[in-house]
Amino acid sequence: MFHKKGYLEVPKDAVKEDRLMEVALDAGADDIQEGDQEFEVTIDPQKFDAVKKALEKEGIKYQAAELTMYPQNTVTLDGKHAEQILRLMELLEDNDDVQHVYANFDIPESVMQQLSK
Numbered sequence: 001m002f003h004k005k006g007y008l009e010v011p012k013d014a015v016k017e018d019r020l021m022e023v024a025l026d027a028g029a030d031d032i033q034e035g036d037q038e039f040e041v042t043i044d045p046q047k048f049d050a051v052k053k054a055l056e057k058e059g060i061k062y063q064a065a066e067l068t069m070y071p072q073n074t075v076t077l078d079g080k081h082a083e084q085i086l087r088l089m090e091l092l093e094d095n096d097d098v099q100h101v102y103a104n105f106d107i108p109e110s111v112m113q114q115l116s117k
Contacts, residue, residue: 002069002102005030006048008041008055009064015039020060027054038063042070071104082107083115 008029010020020039021032028047033040043051045067052065077085085105092101107115 001073001104002071004045004067005070006043006045006051007064007066007068008043008051008062010039010041010055010060010062012038014062015060019058020055023054023058023060024051027051069100069102071102074104074106076106076108078108078111082111086115 008024012034017032017034017039020041024032024041024043027050029041029043029051031042033042041051041062048067052062055062082105085103086107089101089103092098
């Protein structure tokens, strides 16, 4: 259900998108997605260190770097199911014996806004 990927988070104010794409993709990154405040770089685990070193060599600072698990497919949840899964995730993450929690659910932004009221 999941596959391992490298993940780097680069603040938008640290580099221009074109420059990040040039350096990261040339070093072996798979994809670059634009978020609100950051660029999210996904990388094959074998190329993770090479991409990190390439960014560091070019003076591009990242705020997060980790190997993580990405779902191969997602399940959209809403209403009661979304509320239940969010509670479950919170309980798992608060448990000291649990080191990592991975999930394949997707909750639309409109549902998240309703739940936060």
